[in-house]
């Protein structure tokens with residue numbers, strides 16, 4: 001069904017629930033096209049995140065009302081909103097893809113408090129490249145759950161305010177139904193925005209974009225002798241730290257193309273992502289990723305490669321080439337230090353102790369060799385340290401002797417350095433609840449039948465993943481056998 005011919009959106013009442021400030025629209029039309037959302041028939045609520053609504057200052061009674069449903073399904077415009085679709089480019093699977101852009105996303109505007117609101121799935125734009133501009137309910141639920149889950153884990157991410165659904169059919173491998181996610185972030189600018197203007201040799205537009213990002217998000221760079229090199233350095237560090245957190249959490253993004261890399265170091269554009277079940281460093285979560293470019297163990301290097309792409313794009317602005325090279329070169333050390341800090345916390349170590357690095361690496365090799373369930377291992381270990389009973393951890397290994405040897409060696413290390421594991425730190429660093437694929441699948445199956453209860457409960461549990469939530473113990477167990485047959489592609 002083509003809804004492009006439906007009536008254009010009307011203003012969503014006269015109440016102004018949000019105050020806007022000039023945002024990216026002020027940059028000028030080289031950066032975007034004004035596009036109104038394409039209305040969807042018979043919109044309905046799927047989910048709303050009260051925390052994100054509060055972040056925006058949106059009152060609960062307003063979020064419950066018809067004006068909100070109309071605005072966040074693309075059927076009406078919020079007063080003062082002037083939606084735009086932005087142009088960007090990107091390297092997809094290592095190959096320059098040329099012009100991309102918001103093909104199904106629209107930036108509604110930027111609030112006075114500096115949060116941008118974006119509809120995803122709100123219809124075609126000049127950047128849709130022949131696609132339908134829509135998103136399906138399944139992928140919208142995955143994005144909503146994942147952004148909530150990463151935020152709950154303390155990993156930087158775009159947020160999701162709500163999902164609206166519609167019975168409008170959307171064709172993917174099968175016919176599904178449409179949904180719109182409203183995303184929130186201080187900025188949705190990607191590495192690919194810079195790459196686009198560098199590719200077009202539009203150096204002044206490139207400079208304008210860099211000045212905008214520095215002015216809005218990295219004003220400290222202005223105090224540096226070479227602000228554009230400082231920008232690159234900061235983004236390199238943020239990216240390294242983000243991916244360190246992904247690795248420690250066992251999170252795989254699935255499509256780390258440069259157009260999916262946030263200039264703020266946020267997790268952005270959830271597609272075929274996955275949290276690790278049985279630990280396998282070579283795991284590929286994206287079924288379309290034939291050669292494993294974005295496999296779990298490749299993510300740190302891909303982040304580095306993507307930073308190099310950003311560096312190349314910024315080069316026309318960076319007078320100081322050695323500084324740019326230094327920004328790229330610093331990535332591996334920042335990644336490693338951040339990764340080790342995350343892993344030390346998982347092991348309950350308050351600081352460093354000599355030899356812990358080798359023990360961390362050896363432990364990960366052990367988990368990989370035995371394909372031990374990643375979240376369950378860490379949570380059981382946290383309880384084992386708290387209670388002094390390691391049997392439930394040992395039971396996870398077929399080769400018990402290998403585990404015993406690692407444990408003994410680690411205990412000797414602790415004794416030598418006079419350190420002890422802190423079980424409270426471990427329980428705050430090793431979540432009981434993780435958004436495993438099969439859990440998302442449960443929420444999706446129920447939602448397709450019109451029952452949003454599982455989605456709501458799962459989202460609430462994942463917002464506080466380190467808490468016990470005894471009513472939901474079943475979600476903290478091993479995945480069922482059918483979980484390993486779930487396949488995820490880029491189709492969304």
Ligand code: AMP
Pocket residue numbers: 100101102103104105127128129131132133134135255259260269271490492
């Ligand atoms: P992604 O793989 O989701 O990061 O998307 C890559 C590019 O394809 C972006 O420019 C998207 O806006 C665009 N895109 C993906 N799906 C659609 C769709 N259904 N309609 C229009 N554009 C899309």
Ligand code: MG
Pocket residue numbers: 259260269
């Ligand atoms: Mg994308």
